[in-house]
Amino acid sequence: MRRAGLAVSAVLLFSLVAQAAAATDISRDEYRERVEPICKANTEANERILAGARNRVRAGEYGKAAAQFRSAAKALKRTRLQLLAVPMPAGDEPKLSEWLDGVKAEVGLLERVGQALTKGDLYAAQKLVVKLSTNANRTNAGVLAFEFTYCWFQPSLYT
């Protein structure tokens, strides 16, 4: 496993919070205006949460790094709930739902990375990072047309 990649990947994860939101006649631009601040806040929070995680993994301090990943997962989970609360444009509901499912999967993967690190199982952590990256790409691709500035994963930093 590439420890550095793992750490960096976590640093720049943005978090998404959501509450279930019914589809409305909100426009795509309006939706973007409402979710982007949520994503931006998560990104900034995660930078603080995961600061130094890379070096801890390198130093073999897996326990501390694992805690950071779990915290990042929690933050992303909260963000997803916030995002769920934003009404979706009527025509985009399937895409955005799929997107939020991708975010949920990312939350789960982050938690599992934390668990793997807790066990000191770097091989498992590495495999999970690959999944994080693939899931992130797919999730991003689903909302490509929304042209987000903050609400996307940066999968290259997982590796």
Place this chain on the structure above:
Amino acid sequence: MISVRRLLPRLLTAAVGALALVGLAAAPASANLEFSSLGIQLREADGTYSRQAGAHSDFNFSFAFPEVETRQEGVQNIGPPEAMKDVELELPRGMYANPQPFATCTPQQFTREGFWTACPVASQIGSVDLTLTGGFGGKHKVALFNLSHGPDVPARFGFRYIFAMVQITPRVRPGDYGITSATTNASQAEGIQAVSLHLWGVPGDPRHDEERQHVNRPEIFPEQALGTEAPRTAFFTNPSGCPDEAGSFTAHGDSWEHPGVFDTRQLPTDEEGNPFVWEGCENQPFDPSLVAKPGTYRAHSPTGLDVVLAVAPDDGAGGYSAANVKRTVVDFPQGMTVSPSAVAGLGACSEAQVGLGSNDAPTCPDGSKIGNVTIKTQLLGDPLEGDVVLATQNANPFHSTFAIYLLAKGPGFWLKLPGELNLDPQTGRLKVIFDNLPELPFETAHLDFRGGPTAPLVTPSVCGNYAIRTEVFSWAKPTEPTVVSQPMDINEDCAGGGGFNPELQAGVANPVAGARSPLTIKVHRLDGEQNISRLEFTLPEGELASLKGVAVCPDSLAGGGNCPVGSQVGIATTTIGTGAFPLVVPQPGKAPTALYLAGPYKGAPYSLVTTVPAQAGPFDFGDIVVRTAINLNPVTTQVIAKSDPLPQILEGVPISYRDVRIEVQKPDFTVNPTSCEQRAVTSTITSIDGTQVHPSVPTKVGDCASLNFGPKLALRLKGGTHRGDFPQLTATLTTGKKEANIARVATTLPHSEFLEQGHIGTICTRVQFAAKQCPAASVYGHARAFTPLLDEPLEGPVYLRSSSHPLPDLVAELNGQFDVELSGRIDSHNQGIRTTFETVPDAPVTKFVLQLKGGKKSLLVNSRNLCKAPSRATIRMVGQNGMLHKEQPPMQDRCKAKKGGNEKGGGGKGARR
């Protein structure tokens, strides 16, 4: 008497240390003349025999011919069987006589009318016992005088009895510089039966008073003792060396009856059977000194050198002469060595031109002269003056790269001394060695190597206190050097030694966009700065070369620089050395330099072989071959040329690079950019101590407006046309002639094509991509690029590669003669999928085909039935010349291909949604 007078014009010459005798009487002969007796005696003042090296012994040479009875016209004669013509005596090397301190007898005094000479008593340096036949037959003892002479001989001695005058002239033998006397064309007027010549060790010694000849007396009368004003200084001296082997004398004699038929006798012992083994060398004083002054005390500058080697002179009659110098080894300090700047225009003197071992005048070319030599010896009135000349490389007595000759004309001989210049091949440290010097005394030897910008030496590059160390070996003690150390402080212009700030110059001859034009890159280093070790250049974007059809030098030949002419793409010029006139290579008339294109080297796909024939002046050091790896920045296609370390020393001569100039001048080889933006040739230049500097030169071509820009891009979908089908996409780009290259391309697909996020599976990481280890599953297509610069198209897989963008980049890995990567960013624009190639190399491409897979690996999915309505992509291309080209080409699909047919399309292997 008349017959005796006729002898006068035929008087002989003889030698300082050897003796020449003149026959005075005619003798009938029927057989060759042979010596009946020969004898050498060397005696100390007390009468004992002398073998002390350097002692001033009395020397006696006697010989006689057989007495035979003959009858001529009824008259009985007793005398030698034939009339003596020539007698020569070769002295052992190192034995000499010094006439300089003594008065001379002028020709007028010697040949004055009457029966005897008017030579001054002080000019007598020995005596002669003569046994004559004929009219003045009988035994006679006469004085041997030191005669004045002309510049063609080193000395002349003479004796006279009545009207018979004999001159003895020495000559210096070539080769071992021993002394040989030669008596030629002796008169036949009187017969000479026997001769005994005595050369006095110290003519002024009062014990010779009874042997002095009074002025106006025909011969010596012992009872009339006579004092002298001659100084009590040595005249005759034994050799100063004590070799194990015995020395010997050699006598030659021939007759008028049989001229040229010599009776040659070796004399290995004296008359008492004692061999000539010299001894007591430890008793000889030897106190050499050396003064060496460079022409400048500036660091790292060409310099002449003034060297004076002095030997304390003979200590006079009372002791022994100072030992003579046999060998000198001048060891110059580290950093002071041969200057390449001196070589330009220099000539060299061959062994044949020098004529070692002969007394012929050298015929060295003027250009071979690098200095002057002046040798002052107590044996001659005037110093020997001559030249220091450069010897021909390898064809010299030492078979060495560097050697010199000291050539000086003496009276009647040429001094020709070869000296070896020994340069340490690793450090360049210089030693100058002269060995087997003449076993003769000198007071000073002054070598003056010329100064100025083309001086033969260069001072150390760093200021400091240095010393020139010289070992001086004597003939007396040839294994025990006297060490002389001469301080040499280099303390001027010290500042230049540490800096490293080379200047870069670069440009093309015809700076027109897209033109084919020679390219020149030059690095200039200031004199005194650190030397250049490595060069690395990065050419501006778009400055490329056409490899199509160019022969590549085989690797088997590239190492030695012997590449075929067809692979030559340019030339190289280097300027090396210090001072105002560094050496430019190649020199006029010498072999040209060459820059060859060669194959893979050190991981790079191509390389350049720079072959610089190291020929300058009379020297040929072979070829300097430097390989330069040629890489291409895969993103920008900038050419990156990284040289091997440049040689720092060649045959011991440090190579200080002043200029390195590369000219890529093969016609139609180099291609200019099609962008008129200012770009740069950048470089990394490394000094010998590892310092790196990065000078760059802005470059810019013009006339971009004259280039067109109108590439065509065709997009074709293949496969299912229904909504949810996963088509294959083929994008074909074509360009026209005289067009600017593409700088940026953005292709936005119509809304009929969505990105199929479910097919975004395996992504090649950037680390994997850099290592060329992308997983096969990360391949989503294939691309091929055709360029007029290469023989074959570049082609390779198209990957999805991780990026810092929301989606992976679409990257074409184009492999072939060079590897190029074309990276496109995927995003959305006006709800359409847009792929933007932000950085397209400024390289000519005639055709580019990118094919994305269909079916399960398709990155696209039809958002609607493609056959219901035509759709168009939006293309926005920017040329390197800044021109914008937009088009909206139709998406070609199977609907059009099946005009009027069904719309099922088919072919898409992937599942529909």
